[in-house]
Amino acid sequence: MKDSPEYLAKKAFFDKVLTIYGRNAVLEALEDQNITIHKLHLSKSNKDAPVLEQMKHLAKKRNIEVKYHDKASLSRISKNAKQDQGVALDIVLEHFGDEESFISKNINYRIIALDGVTNPQNLGMIIRSCAAGNIDAILLPTKGAAQISPLVIKASAGTLFKMPIIKTSDLKQTLRRFKEEGAALYTLSSHARKSYKEEHYSDKSVFVLGNESEGVSPAIEALCNASVAIPMQRGVESLNVAVTASLLAFL
Amino acid sequence: MKDSPEYLAKKAFFDKVLTIYGRNAVLEALEDQNITIHKLHLSKSNKDAPVLEQMKHLAKKRNIEVKYHDKASLSRISKNAKQDQGVALDIVLEHFGDEESFISKNINYRIIALDGVTNPQNLGMIIRSCAAGNIDAILLPTKGAAQISPLVIKASAGTLFKMPIIKTSDLKQTLRRFKEEGAALYTLSSHARKSYKEEHYSDKSVFVLGNESEGVSPAIEALCNASVAIPMQRGVESLNVAVTASLLAFL
Numbered sequence: 320m321k322d323s324p325e326y327l328a329k330k331a332f333f334d335k336v337l338t339i340y341g342r343n344a345v346l347e348a349l350e351d352q353n354i355t356i357h358k359l360h361l362s363k364s365n366k367d368a369p370v371l372e373q374m375k376h377l378a379k380k381r382n383i384e385v386k387y388h389d390k391a392s393l394s395r396i397s398k399n400a401k402q403d404q405g406v407a408l409d410i411v412l413e414h415f416g417d418e419e420s421f422i423s424k425n426i427n428y429r430i431i432a433l434d435g436v437t438n439p440q441n442l443g444m445i446i447r448s449c450a451a452g453n454i455d456a457i458l459l460p461t462k463g464a465a466q467i468s469p470l471v472i473k474a475s476a477g478t479l480f481k482m483p484i485i486k487t488s489d490l491k492q493t494l495r496r497f498k499e500e501g502a503a504l505y506t507l508s509s510h511a512r513k514s515y516k517e518e519h520y521s522d523k524s525v526f527v528l529g530n531e532s533e534g535v536s537p538a539i540e541a542l543c544n545a546s547v548a549i550p551m552q553r554g555v556e557s558l559n560v561a562v563t564a565s566l567l568a569f570l
Numbered sequence: 571m572k573d574s575p576e577y578l579a580k581k582a583f584f585d586k587v588l589t590i591y592g593r594n595a596v597l598e599a600l601e602d603q604n605i606t607i608h609k610l611h612l613s614k615s616n617k618d619a620p621v622l623e624q625m626k627h628l629a630k631k632r633n634i635e636v637k638y639h640d641k642a643s644l645s646r647i648s649k650n651a652k653q654d655q656g657v658a659l660d661i662v663l664e665h666f667g668d669e670e671s672f673i674s675k676n677i678n679y680r681i682i683a684l685d686g687v688t689n690p691q692n693l694g695m696i697i698r699s700c701a702a703g704n705i706d707a708i709l710l711p712t713k714g715a716a717q718i719s720p721l722v723i724k725a726s727a728g729t730l731f732k733m734p735i736i737k738t739s740d741l742k743q744t745l746r747r748f749k750e751e752g753a754a755l756y757t758l759s760s761h762a763r764k765s766y767k768e769e770h771y772s773d774k775s776v777f778v779l780g781n782e783s784e785g786v787s788p789a790i791e792a793l794c795n796a797s798v799a800i801p802m803q804r805g806v807e808s809l810n811v812a813v814t815a816s817l818l819a820f821l
Binding site: 440444447448450451452453476478481482549551552553554555557558559561562565566569 | 691695698699701702703704727729732733800802803804805806808809810812813816817820
């Protein structure tokens with residue numbers, strides 16, 4: 320029943336679920352009324368601690384289901400046995416979705432697509448700047464790139480919960496889909512003739528930013544329609560990727 | 571002889587000297603012909619290692635003095651016994667100086683002043699963006715703030731060696747000096763009426779950015795002439811300080 324309405328609804332729901340872990344991160348999320356929470360997972364091996372009581376209290380108050388697991392199962396849920404500290408939390412990211420649901424809801428848009436950004440601090444800063452600036456969504460590959468984690472949430476200063484994020488398991492295919500849909504894809508290049516401030520961008524624009532040291536991968540670059548430059552002084556060759564995203568977000 | 575010409579010349583020289591440590595950082599600096607180097611310090615307790623041979627070879631080639639110390643003296647030089655790995659290097663930052671030498675050489679300018687930025691990653695990114703953008707100097711307090719360290723050099727992607735930095739032991743007094751000199755001091759505030767893009771800035775402008783969580787300290791804020799806002803979407807309240815510096819550097 321891979322395309323029954325039930326299956327698709329379930330898939331759409333679980334696409335939005337993110338499991339975070341670690342006592343501080345979980346407690347902060349439970350305390351934040353803006354975050355929709357699905358389930359709290361606790362390890363049966365946890366020793367009594369005030370912070371766990373607080374979590375249970377908040378879960379009860381917010382009517383959130385609490386599940387108890389043996390240590391091994393909890394690790395499978397958190398996917399990070401070393402750092403989960405016996406707690407995990409399924410949060411629902413209302414603004415997460417796939418490209419089709421984004422396209423169905425947006426006529427004109429400016430998207431930042433990340434091709435292999437691996438540093439969680441950078442990803443968090445990019446989310447924060449895009450949320451504050453004029454970017455409608457971040458296109459985030461689920462492979463070969465930093466994933467949403469407590470570190471990213473922290474670096475995003477909580478803005479992750481406000482920012483539309485399109486997840487893709489195939490960046491190339493998703494960028495192609497946007498192109499078919501009429502979007503123009505832009506990369507940044509120091510060799511580009513036009514400055515990023517001078518370019519007349521399409522009403523449907525996707526800016527593709529690359530990995531911290533390698534830049535945009537050749538296969539993705541080949542898809543792009545145009546490139547723009549950020550003019551730099553003193554022979555500086557590049558900016559931090561989060562800074563580049565911020566300059567585009569505040570164009 | 572606190573103000574003899576010899577004393578002052580010596581002080582001006584040592585104001586520009588920065589001691590870095592750690593084998594990777596030291597080797598990278600020795601390899602970089604753009605960096606002026608004063609002295610290489612090695613601990614007598616170091617065991618033979620190819621990387622040390624390479625350092626000595628580079629020092630000889632570049633005609634740099636090598637000094638050997640016992641372990642305790644080397645730690646006093648590096649000021650970081652835990653991380654120095656038995657090596658330290660005095661580098662000369664030609665672009666470092668005090669406010670008087672900056673004022674004597676610049677008529678119009680845009681300065682970023684940092685009031686208590688404590689995160690070395692942020693400081694490095696700020697240096698990188700200011701070096702690439704339209705900022706003439708960074709005003710950096712020597713107390714209560716991140717100091718230049720190997721981590722900062724790394725986060726600056728080597729641009730530290732290109733960027734004029736004015737060091738001050740008293741930020742308030744130095745900002746007063748700039749004000750007397752005719753500069754306008756700006757802070758950022760979400761309550762400001764004017765957007766940072768609309769403001770007509772003075773030909774001599776100093777932008778004061780505050781600590782990551784506390785912002786600009788009240789005593790410094792009271793000195794400022796005007797404040798400008800970066801308009802933000804989705805109820806986001808603030809940006810990363812390095813992002814803010816970058817937006818100003820690329821105004």
